[in-house]
Amino acid sequence: MKLEMFDTTLRDGAQTEGVSFSVSDKLAVVRTLDEFGVRYIEAGNPGSNPKDMEFFKTAAGLKLKNARLVAFGSTKRKNIAVRDDANVMSLLDAGTAAVAVFGKSWDLHATEILNTTLEENLNCVRETVKFFKDNGKEVIFDAEHFFDGYKNNPAYAMLVLEAAKGGGADVLVLCDTNGGTLPMQVYAVVKTVVEAFPGMRVGIHCHNDSGCAVASSMMAVEAGGCHVQGTFMGIGERCGNADLTVIIPNLQLKGGYECIAGNLETLCETEIKIAEIANLTVPSNKPYVGESAFAHKGGMHIDGVDKLSRSFEHVDPSLVGNSRKFLLSEVSGKKAVLLKVGDIAPELTKDSPETAMILERLKELEHEGYQFEAADASFELLVKKVIGRFRPHFELSMYKASSESPAPDGEMNSNAMIKIKVDGSAETTAAVGNGPVNALDAALRKALCVFYPVLSDVHLIDYKVRVLETGDATGSRVRVLIESTDGHRKWITVGVSTDIIEASFAALVDSLEYKLCTVEAAATV
Numbered sequence: 001m002k003l004e005m006f007d008t009t010l011r012d013g014a015q016t017e018g019v020s021f022s023v024s025d026k027l028a029v030v031r032t033l034d035e036f037g038v039r040y041i042e043a044g045n046p047g048s049n050p051k052d053m054e055f056f057k058t059a060a061g062l063k064l065k066n067a068r069l070v071a072f073g074s075t076k077r078k079n080i081a082v083r084d085d086a087n088v089m090s091l092l093d094a095g096t097a098a099v100a101v102f103g104k105s106w107d108l109h110a111t112e113i114l115n116t117t118l119e120e121n122l123n124c125v126r127e128t129v130k131f132f133k134d135n136g137k138e139v140i141f142d143a144e145h146f147f148d149g150y151k152n153n154p155a156y157a158m159l160v161l162e163a164a165k166g167g168g169a170d171v172l173v174l175c176d177t178n179g180g181t182l183p184m185q186v187y188a189v190v191k192t193v194v195e196a197f198p199g200m201r202v203g204i205h206c207h208n209d210s211g212c213a214v215a216s217s218m219m220a221v222e223a224g225g226c227h228v229q230g231t232f233m234g235i236g237e238r239c240g241n242a243d244l245t246v247i248i249p250n251l252q253l254k255g256g257y258e259c260i261a262g263n264l265e266t267l268c269e270t271e272i273k274i275a276e277i278a279n280l281t282v283p284s285n286k287p288y289v290g291e292s293a294f295a296h297k298g299g300m301h302i303d304g305v306d307k308l309s310r311s312f313e314h315v316d317p318s319l320v321g322n323s324r325k326f327l328l329s330e331v332s333g334k335k336a337v338l339l340k341v342g343d344i345a346p347e348l349t350k351d352s353p354e355t356a357m358i359l360e361r362l363k364e365l366e367h368e369g370y371q372f373e374a375a376d377a378s379f380e381l382l383v384k385k386v387i388g389r390f391r392p393h394f395e396l397s398m399y400k401a402s403s404e405s406p407a408p409d410g411e412m413n414s415n416a417m418i419k420i421k422v423d424g425s426a427e428t429t430a431a432v433g434n435g436p437v438n439a440l441d442a443a444l445r446k447a448l449c450v451f452y453p454v455l456s457d458v459h460l461i462d463y464k465v466r467v468l469e470t471g472d473a474t475g476s477r478v479r480v481l482i483e484s485t486d487g488h489r490k491w492i493t494v495g496v497s498t499d500i501i502e503a504s505f506a507a508l509v510d511s512l513e514y515k516l517c518t519v520e521a522a523a524t525v
């Protein structure tokens with residue numbers, strides 16, 4: 001069965017604290033959503049601000065292959081003719097084939113917020129819907145606060161839907177505007193409405209104030225709803241809206257519904273693209289699309305997934321464009337180690353003594369504060385050291401790093417000196433930097449480049465410090481993670497010490513040793 005997915009990232013999503021889309025952002029999101037294949041894109045309130053109106057004027061030239069653009073606005077104000085309502089007219093001016101009109105369905109709102117009579121509110125709904133139908137629009141009627149309204153005065157809430165139907169509405173959308181309704185209540189009310197309006201398309205619009213927006217939207221479909229409103233990233237007013245990136249794969253992969261015209265395998269890239277435009281980060285633990293959604297860390301889980309992926313995965317990550325990850329750590333077992341060392345020591349098995357030795361060393365170092373799940377390069381060096389395949393490329397004789405304040409040389413407040421030996425030849429260098437680690441990095445690289453010019457391509461792109469035991473204040477151990485690149489590849493290394501410079505130096509040394517090992521390995525192929 002086909003369902004209509006109605007995306008309101010650009011309208012309700014734009015009501016999120018901290019989110020604001022420019023006209024060009026909106027155009028980029030519309031193209032992305034159209035490609036992904038949602039049926040409707042509610043892209044703004046033309047009556048609210050000139051930016052949204054400019055957007056609709058610009059978007060009139062867009063050729064969309066899957067989606068219909070929707071302009072959003074309220075019913076006419078009380079006691080005036082529809083034509084005299086500026087908001088309504090701006091909605092018409094937006095020039096979209098479909099409009100979403102919201103009207104009050106909670107009697108309390110009609111009397112206390114609109115300050116009108118229950119009858120006049122019905123009139124506003126009926127006449128506004130009819131006006132848009134007379135102007136050839138597809139009308140999606142959003143019954144604002146429907147669930148609270150139904151709870152308070154079910155007969156009146158149903159009369160509001162009757163009024164919208166009477167005006168010619170194409171879809172009746174039941175809104176949980178305050179987000180307080182629970183999924184089983186949503187199911188019961190939607191079922192009642194579906195039965196009371198046979199042949200009408202019934203939709204759902206849930207806010208997430210009880211953390212149930214996705215579940216409630218799915219229950220609405222279970223009760224006979226065929227139109228689901230929501231947003232990418234679940235953004236929206238207050239706690240957000242129902243998250244389409246969870247609803248769509250749930251309904252499509254598990255419910256057997258057809259939700260989108262495009263390819264579900266583009267779900268992850270669509271979410272990431274829209275998040276970037278909105279200047280947001282996708283939480284790593286987000287279902288389906290988060291970076292950790294298919295990241296396995298427990299040793300038994302890794303072993304299980306390697307034997308049979310569905311033993312620990314609810315769906316195949318590739319179905320939503322995500323990928324599986326195995327993380328190495330103190331909770332790893334031998335299988336996790338084997339999966340990581342395949343390129344370095346393919347001969348190892350679960351029974352090899354070296355496998356147990358690698359695992360033991362890994363757990364010892366993690367106990368000291370190391371963390372290898374991101375630091376693949378340091379792990380590779382650890383493996384080589386344990387199995388006796390590591391030859392250091394230099395020997396450290398000494399280093400010294402210091403800072404002074406105020407800086408004697410503008411920004412450069414630090415200097416470092418280092419002495420190393422390579423095959424018996426000594427090299428001593430000094431460098432300045434804007435901090436002691438920066439100076440030490442420059443001095444080490446300068447010394448090593450004398451022997452290994454290839455290292456001149458390597459530079460650091462990220463540097464993270466984490467205090468491990470905060471109770472020891474300035475005497476605490478720290479973990480330093482360094483990300484490096486040679487312009488082609490990136491790798492991460494780790495160092496731990498109570499001395500932040502020593503921890504940084506260890507991570508730096510691993511980074512440069514790793515690069516030299518990969519150059520050597522490439523030369524022997």
Ligand SMILES: CC(=O)SCCNC(=O)CCNC(=O)[C@H](O)C(C)(C)COP(=O)(O)OP(=O)(O)OC[C@H]1O[C@@H](n2cnc3c(N)ncnc32)[C@H](O)[C@@H]1OP(=O)(O)O
Binds near residue numbers: 076
């Ligand atoms: C649940 C939802 O998400 S609904 C959409 C909510 N989104 C927004 O509010 C964003 C866009 N809103 C805006 O830009 C502005 O609020 C505007 C331009 C629409 C209106 O601005 P103003 O005329 O200055 O009114 P203001 O925002 O102060 O108050 C809202 C008015 O809308 C009226 N109103 C609220 N809901 C409705 C409705 N469904 N139908 C008709 N009028 C409504 C209120 O009664 C109030 O009018 P009043 O001052 O005569 O009592």
Ligand SMILES: CC(=O)C(=O)O
Binds near residue numbers: 012145177207
């Ligand atoms: C229409 C809408 O956004 C709501 O009722 O929540």
